[in-house]
Amino acid sequence: MSENKGFAAEGGEVLTFTVDDVFYGIEIKYVNEIIGIEQITVVPKVPEYIKGVINIRGKIVPIISVRKRFGKEEIPYDERTCIIVLEYEENQVGIIVDRVREVVTAKPGSICDTPVQKNVNTNKYIKNIIEDRSGIKLLLSCERLIHDQEK
Amino acid sequence: MAKFESGMENMVDMYIYETTSLLEQLDHILMQTESENSFSEDEINEIFRIMHTIKGSSAMMGLDNMSHLAHSVEDLFYIIREQHPVIKDTGRLFELVFTASDLLRAEIDIITDDTPPTDFSGHMDKIHAFADELKGGSPRTEEDNGSVKVLVRFEPDTQMIGMRALVLINSIRQLCSDIKTIPPETESEAAETQIAAEGLKIEFVSADPDSVMGMLKEGTCVASCTREGGAEKAAAHDSSAHTALTTVRVMFEPECKMENLRALMVVNNIRDDCSELEYSPENIENDQNTAQVIKTDGFIIRFRSELSDEEILRTIGETPSVKSVDMISASVPHAEKAEDRTAKTETADKDKKRVHTERKQSLVSVNLQKLDQLLNMMGEIVIAEAMVTSNPDLKGLKLDNFQKAARQLRKLNSEMQDIVMSIRMVPISGAFNKMTRIVRDMKVKLGKETELVFDGEETEVDKSVIDSLNDPLMHMVRNSMDHGIEDSAEERIAAGKPPVGTIKLAAYSSSGEVVIVVSDDGKGMDPQKLLTKAEQNGILTKPRTEYTDKEAMNLIMLPGFSTNEQVTEYSGRGVGMDVVKQGIEKLGGTVSVDSKLGEGTTFTIKIPLSLSIVDGMEVSVGSSIFTIPINYIKESFKPREGQVITDTDGKEMIMIRGECYPLIRLAELYGLEGAYTELSDGIIILAEADGHSACLFADELMGEQQVVIKPFSPLLLSFGVKQNGMAGCSILGDGSITIILDISNILAEN
Structure with missing residues (x-):
């Protein structure tokens, strides 16, 4: 996977956020903007983790709940719940996260691969693990987060 | 790497557009000459000119294979034009030229692909061989x-x-x-x-x-x-002879680009008027480097003409992008006049000419992308207008002047919308004319005498519709040719029909839709045969006896159905009608079949006139808002007690004026919570599409509004939202999102 290698070798800026107090990261190049939670229009007959669509300045953007995607229970949205709007392959997708934390720069030395472990559910969305002074962050794969369909 | 030369990317669109329209023109001429079986001088010249232009522009793009093929056809017609040979085998001539045109077109289709250029030498050899034969049989000059x-x-x-x-x-x-x-x-x-x-x-x-x-x-x-x-x-x-010719230097507008080709245009414009014509640099057609030379040093033309030098100079001056024409030396007979002309006389009345040429050009070709943008923008304006005029802040205020102004705005917007739509409208004849070619080819191959007639080909549809209409139309016409029309004239006469079969393409618009009818007077389809076939292929979903004739006919649109025992070149792979259906549905349209055994088959396509803005009725179901396009709604009403019947399966039906309609609860259909369950609380909407009718149950009617269809994101499409009866979404005046229902899909699926 070239996407993977490039990041592990060169490092880069990562936006970190938490879901259930676990730190996750997403490469900043995919992030368009961060907005507060707003009214989501339900689209019927789609998987549960797709919460619906929202209107971002005239564009209709589907919203994925990261909690649902990781098989966790939903918690009530509060004023710190955020939607991170990603742009992947020219399409916008929003992901709902508990808290947005900060932007960190991951150095090549601090990035390592994920262990091969089939029984961990979230593993399939994680492409690298970043460890620095502030702790461990799980770097999500945009592609798999958006496109993998549950079998 | 695409086939054309690097640096020509910006010219590709223009090249494709130009060459395709030339090839279409060529087909048109050929078709006409073929039916008359003779060439007039004009037609030969026209074909010659078309091929010459294609040759030139292909060479300019670095597409040598296409250029050479065009050249060989050009040569062929050169011989025909110059020597008037007696063409014995006209059929072969047409075949050669038609094939050449097809090859060129196929190559254009894959012009941006990463494949090596196609080798046309096989066909070129055939053309050369034919040309040699023509020459062999012609009297020598x-x-x-x-x-x-x-x-x-x-x-x-x-x-x-x-x-x-x-x-x-x-x-x-x-x-x-x-x-x-x-x-x-x-x-x-x-x-x-x-x-x-x-x-x-x-x-x-x-x-x-x-x-x-x-x-x-x-x-x-x-x-x-x-x-x-x-x-x-x-x-x-000989260089010494140059003095006998008038010599002029042509300068082009700075930054007009492609000076060499512009120079070629100049040369072509005056070629017919000149008995002798030379120019430098010479190899302007094929060598792009000459552009630079022309740019700096100008383009030198030496000519001798029966017309006066002024007239030739004027022609040169009228060519687009020509900045100035300077006489360097005049031909001998005009020598005395030439002196005062060396000072730029032409530039003086240049402005007058510019006005003249610009007035002639009343058509502009526009990039389709820009039109798409314009349409999108128009959609945004419609939404923005709703946001202003039905703004929640205005509720309860008495604003007479504001309302007046808002009404004016709405009127202007809707007029503008009409204009934007009309810009994108093109007559459907373009799509129809392409079919002439297919019928002609199949006629030859299958040996069936068939006539193609048009009706209402001036009907206008959106440009994007035309583009996606080609494939479905082609499949249907092929189907009619292959399966519909009887194999021989005898068979037709025996059935009491005229020996020549007829395929009719008709188009008309009715209430926001364009209806396209493809009909033939062939064998027709036997519903029983279709059912047997479908049974064999295992695509029946209910017992055979339950199928009505109409349903049986529509089986041919299912994937994997083909009635032809033999797979022919044209159809019978079991994909044809399936492709048609999908293609039309992509446009938001519908296809239906009707056929009478022994009398013929009719396909009816209905496509919404405008693809992006619809009049919709907003209905609420629980916390969701759906939009139902108004043209599907027959009526809406509050149900009375006892109007609802429940059958043994628990399915609900409603009796309206003696007719029974199935009841679809939208909340149940989409698994929505918080919606009304008592029928008397909500509202019933009777909807009809493609002969299906049903009652939809929703909570409330919210009002009528024009909405702009926005497509779903690919992520949602991958979960089959379209198959679940959702056509797209739209943004309402207050910024909230509504989902537009695809009524024909819902009615067909339930």
């Missing part, structure tokens, strides 16, 4: 009673001059017999020096010395090619 002697000079510093000479000789071998050269052997070192010093003398016998000369002139590194013996002609090429 007086010019070639003997051999022609030609002196070819190569450009100084040409490497491997011997090889080049050999290549050159080989290139004309096809057109000539009895070629002699001095020196006879070109590859020795001595010969090379001789060629470099004295030039290569070629003596040949040919029926068409002019085109041989042309080929020699176009050879690589050839500096000049002059005929010996033809004294006055040779003299014209």
